Amino acid sequence: MEGFKAKQVKLTEFDVMNTLGTGSFGRVRLAKQKSTGEYVALKMLKKAEILRLKQVDHIISENTILSNINHPFLIKMIGFTQDDRFLYFVLEYVAGGELFTYLRNKGKLDNPEALFYAAQVYIFV
Numbered sequence: 001m002e003g004f005k006a007k008q009v010k011l012t013e014f015d016v017m018n019t020l021g022t023g024s025f026g027r028v029r030l031a032k033q034k035s036t037g038e039y040v041a042l043k044m045l046k047k048a049e050i051l052r053l054k055q056v057d058h059i060i061s062e063n064t065i066l067s068n069i070n071h072p073f074l075i076k077m078i079g080f081t082q083d084d085r086f087l088y089f090v091l092e093y094v095a096g097g098e099l100f101t102y103l104r105n106k107g108k109l110d111n112p113e114a115l116f117y118a119a120q121v122y123i124f125v
């Protein structure tokens with residue numbers, strides 16, 4: 001878990017592509033790091049919306065925790081930046097979509113699968 005820290009990046013380091021999903025404060029776009037060709041998820045958080053929903057402390061915590069953590073079960077934050085309107089979190093790109101969507105399509109998980117996902121949550125409680 002040690003030895004990793006997200007760093008400040010520039011948006012010009014990335015080619016920003018299609019939208020992967022939307023959250024409470026804005027959208028998450030697929031992006032490609034120009035220097036490495038690596039795909040990342042660029043989470044764009046609208047500053048005005050963070051203020052309106054009084055979520056400043058929570059967003060600071062999300063940034064602090066994600067940028068200091070390095071664990072295979074948690075999305076790694078590679079970098080962050082901001083401009084006048086948005087905060088940007090550059091995150092490890094995790095393909096496959098949301099567990100909720102998977103569960104809705106599948107109907108129910110079998111026991112080994114349920115154990116696998118529950119264990120990932122339980123480890124951090």
Ligand SMILES: Nc1ncnc2c1ncn2[C@@H]1O[C@H](COP(=O)(O)OP(=O)(O)OP(=O)(O)O)[C@@H](O)[C@H]1O
Pocket residue numbers: 020021022023024025026027028041043075091092093094095097098
């Ligand atoms: N690292 C990622 N890799 C791939 N897709 C992602 C990634 N992060 C987010 N997404 C997609 O973007 C959607 C929105 O993510 P986001 O983190 O903004 O919202 P949330 O966590 O669902 O809700 P909230 O905004 O309330 O925190 C997710 O539901 C997912 O589909």
